[in-house]
Amino acid sequence: MASAFPPVYSFPPLYTPQPNALIREQQVSTWIDIILQYCKSKDSWCMTFEGSVIDLSTLMIEIATQGIPKERESIFKNNDIQRAVPQSFMEEIWKKLVSDGKAISTDIKTKNSRTFYIFWKNVDSWASLILQWFETTTKLNQVVTVYELTQGDESIGWEFYGMPEPMMIHCLKPLLARNRATLMKDEMGKVVAIKVV
Incomplete structure (x- = not known):
């Protein structure tokens, strides 16, 4: 080792x-x-x-x-x-x-x-990379599930691919603070999707 x-x-x-x-x-x-x-x-x-x-x-x-x-x-x-x-x-x-x-x-x-x-990178760096993914995949203004973002085919090759969902939600906080993102929750209050503008 x-x-x-x-x-x-x-x-x-x-x-x-x-x-x-x-x-x-x-x-x-x-x-x-x-x-x-x-x-x-x-x-x-x-x-x-x-x-x-x-x-x-x-x-x-x-x-x-x-x-x-x-x-x-x-x-x-x-x-x-x-x-x-x-x-x-x-x-x-x-x-x-x-x-x-x-x-x-x-x-x-x-x-x-x-x-x-x-977190190998700071949260702001992860948020910037996530925003870049939304721009590159032309997903701005669309609802994307957290699963799709962390495990989906369009995320393969991105550094955040495979990131646990709670960690991903934590990394979205800078986008939320800048009013660039909205989280969607299910009836149990669990975050299931995100929309980035």
Whole structure:
């Protein structure tokens, strides 16, 4: 797994919280970069608190069948150098990821973990890309389902293809704020479609 990471991933002090505030800040920033780059390279949208990339549909099946989630490889553990990030330091890294808007907690709770949506780009960049999709596909002023936007044939090849629906809705917020988009909900209040003008 270490070959998928930058050389600093094999630097043992990266795994131990450093006491100097400036070094610690850089250390957290390095971990954030590693997480974002890794998720982007794997086309993964979700990660557990422990640093395991997950597929939401697989996780939902495990939860629904009350199966024990299988042991997954963790980004915070490097077996090549026998190092692992302590849980308290993981908490600090996740707190910074969330406060910087690079991750949001999912509503999915497993028995032993929390899960997060990971934003490889900032939300404004995703919103711009989504707007570009609407312009390119000539879908402006048309109602498009969230499924069509995230899983449809016309979205294949776009970076947001396969993005979980709750994450997509979060990425639409800048368009909503600029009055460029309107969300349509079903009778249960779930967002099912969007119209971009």
